Amino acid sequence: MCMWIRSSSLLIVLALAAGCGSQASPRSGPPSPASDPASLPRARALHLKPGHYTFHLGRDVRVGERIVCITRNGSPAGGGGVEPRGHGVGSSTGFEAITFANGRVRVACPANPGNA
Numbered sequence: 001m002c003m004w005i006r007s008s009s010l011l012i013v014l015a016l017a018a019g020c021g022s023q024a025s026p027r028s029g030p031p032s033p034a035s036d037p038a039s040l041p042r043a044r045a046l047h048l049k050p051g052h053y054t055f056h057l058g059r060d061v062r063v064g065e066r067i068v069c070i071t072r073n074g075s076p077a078g079g080g081g082v083e084p085r086g087h088g089v090g091s092s093t094g095f096e097a098i099t100f101a102n103g104r105v106r107v108a109c110p111a112n113p114g115n116a
Contacts, residue, residue: 050077050111057085057103069095069109077113 045066055061061082069077078093082105088098094110 048107048109050109053107053109055082055105055107057082057099057105061105063099067095067097067107067109069093071111071113077110 045068046061047068047070049070050072057063063082063084065082066079067081068079071077078091078095080089080091080095080097082097083089083099085099085103086101088096090096093113094108096108097105099105
């Protein structure tokens with residue numbers, strides 16, 4: 001009797017462990033969006049000529065959106081991405097993008113890149 005209880009307890013534990021493991025299997029369920037490139041949103045890049053620009057977060061630009069500055073003759077002049085509120089990014093070329101707490105994004109693209 002004691003042997004039967006041990007065997008059945010062991011079988012129950014193994015069955016539960018196998019059931020839990022199958023739930024965590026990466027093959028169960030529908031494919032994740034990351035595994036389907038067609039379902040990912042397209043990344044947009046703003047190509048800006050030299051000057052100062054103001055955008056509004058959520059309406060004109062989104063966090064993570066790429067900004068590429070170009071000179072008047074079409075050469076690259078630096079760039080970066082739109083940062084979350086209260087953060088900014090800049091480079092030695094003179095590029096600067098600052099996102100203010102109110103959602104305003106100020107971008108400066110250089111006419112003559114400095115150290116680039």
